[in-house]
């Protein structure tokens with residue numbers, strides 16, 4: 001697993017662009033993280049790298065947005081869906097085994113129907129405790145200046161790549177992003 005810290009929307013979008021540039025037909029990306037944390041920002045970056053020209057937005061009311069890029073991009077947002085069964089019923093499997101790329105916001109809500117091999121990205125707001133000098137914490141800074149003032153908020157993107165098909169992806173991102181990345185070996189059960 002790798003963890004990448006970003007301090008602005010642009011930085012998160014750039015991580016998406018780097019990942020998007022290596023995605024291939026049949027890849028599945030699951031995104032986890034609370035409301036407004038930056039999932040759609042990441043999708044915008046991936047879509048741009050995949051040659052999507054359309055405006056990318058959370059498909060909250062329609063479950064699925066489909067974009068034409070160098071490959072079809074199927075962008076799901078399952079936040080308002082009652083359960084995994086409902087997503088399965090609209091033919092989720094056909095998108096997974098199709099000619100395109102599947103990206104799911106709120107993927108943690110439909111874990112049961114996701115493939116075992118997946119790129120999983122969990123985004124968190126960085127919330128460091130007050131430091132020794134008593135300076136304002138990141139979280140408070142976010143509230144004060146970040147989101148509202150347009151300066152940006154601190155996020156940590158935890159990315160894990162499960163399965164043989166994604167073997168090279170992690171190394172590629174580490175080499176592209178460089179030493180800003182923290183790496184952790186995930187225990188193999």
Ligand SMILES: Nc1ncnc2c1ncn2[C@@H]1O[C@H](COP(=O)(O)OP(=O)(O)OP(=O)(O)O)[C@@H](O)[C@H]1O
Nearest residue numbers: 007008009012035036037038039040041152153155
């Ligand atoms: N480091 C950062 N990375 C990404 N977005 C950031 C960052 N700092 C601030 N932001 C802001 O956070 C918001 C993220 O919105 P976004 O729509 O991507 O969230 P989301 O996770 O898709 O939410 P939802 O669950 O409602 O779909 C944007 O307004 C963006 O400007």
Ligand SMILES: [Mg+2]
Nearest residue numbers: 039040058105
């Ligand atoms: Mg969203």
